[in-house]
Amino acid sequence: MKLDITSLYFNGNTISVGNTASWGTALGQQSPNYPVSVEGGQDLVNLIRENHVEFNPNEDPNHKANIKSLADKIVLDSGKFEKVYVNNVLIEGPFFLLIIEETTGSHIGRKSLKYNNKIEIDGESNEQFYQKLKNHFGENSCWFAYDISAINNQLHISIMKVDExxxxxxxxxxxxDHWESLINDFSDIKTLFKKYLLEVHKLKNESSANEYLKSIPKIQKWFAENNLINNDYQIWNIRNDNSAISYKLNNELKDKWDHLNQIERGWYGTPWNRWLEFIEWYNGNLNKEIMTEGIEVDKIVFPYKTFHQSTKDAGLIFSEKMVARFVASLCTKPFVICSGLSGSGKTKLA
Incomplete structure (x- = not known):
């Protein structure tokens, strides 16, 4: 069942108010009886009942939940899961889920799924489980859960890792808006990538642009097969840091990558390079209305970070600031005078 998208997350703060996860999702919004109506909700309720555990916070001090006004609510069901599949990877529990019914306010009878980090029964808590997830995804990484479902009589949680x-x-x-864009089919990004190929990169044929789009998922599959990415990597996520992938493709996997592209006539390397260029272009145009009718191309586009990585791969050690200044100078006027000691790499950089 789909979760409220900011109800379970870590390290995704806002400058304005709204930095606290709500730790719950309504199971139905149809008054007056509020039946369980969300897709997959009833299957999840049934699975919680099959994994029932006693939870009596009003009677047992070892039962806690940190749910506001819990004493005024009804705990309809409570479940304990020793095994949870997170993005199809087994994570050991326990993990507790509650089904709560409102008895006061404007939504009397409404039922919600609760997965608070502070749910605790006899010393075992969701805080411990979430710490395991932090260890799995990275202590400081930003991630959010968007689905908790009963699949084949098992509890599955779908999580999107946003950034390291x-x-x-x-x-x-x-x-x-950003997080929702990550869990959809990335149609907006795909459309913009295609427009970039045709209108910015000046790809001549729309059919070739469509082939590039088809190649991107194949590239992700090849990356996975060669242990270049984690299970939670989504190639269409434009916020990915792909520098480690680029480095390996230019070093220990270079022969294998080149051989693949020789066999496939470049239908891996070329789309991947265009995708990296698109990400650079996109990030450089974030403050423009690039998602509207046309694509603005009123400035020179140059993926200087990719170029900086290429200098490293070539054995040239320049700071990113130096490379940015070099590129910016070339974009400003048709020549640059480089000064420096002999052998410092001036000619090779050019």
Whole structure:
């Protein structure tokens, strides 16, 4: 069942208010009886009942949940799961889920699935389980859960890793819009990538652009087969840091990558290079209305970070600032005078 997208997350803060996860999702919104109506909700309720555990916070001090006004709510069901599949990877529990019914306020009778980090029974808590997830995805990484479902009588959680580092957004809407874009079919990004290929990169044939789009998932599959990516890597996520992949493709996997492209006539390497260029272009145009009718091309586009990585791969050690200044100078005027000691790499850089 789909979760409210910012109800279970870590390290995804906003500058404005809205930095606290709600730790719950309604199972139905149809008043007055509020039946369980969300897709997959009833299957999940049944699975929780099959894995029932006693939870009596009003009677047992060893039962806790940190749910606001819990004493005024009804705990309809509570389940304990020793095994949880997170993105199809087994993570040992226990993990607790509660089904709560409202008895006060404007939504009397509404039922919600609760997965608070502070749910605790006899010393075992969801906080411990979430720490395992932090260890799995990275202590400081930003990630969020968007689905908890009963599949083949097992509990499955779908999680999207946004970045290796904490993320900060202007407000809750920007965060929500970005995260929703990550769990859909990436249609907006795919459309923009195609427009980039045709209107910015000046690819002549639309059919070739379509072939590039088809190649991207194949590239991800090849990366997975060669242990270049983790299970949670999504190639269409434009916020990925692909520098480690590029480095390996230019070093220990270079022969294998070149051989693949020789066999496949470049239908791996060329789309991948265009995709990296597109990400650079996209990041450079974030403040423009690039998702509207046309694509703005009123400035020179140059993937200088990719170029900087190429200098490293060639054995040239320049700071990113130096490379950025070099590229910016070339974009400003048709020549650059480089000064420096003999053998420092001026000619090779050019």
């Amino acid at each position: 580092n904490p993320m900060s957004y202007e407000d809750a809407k920007e965060r929500k």
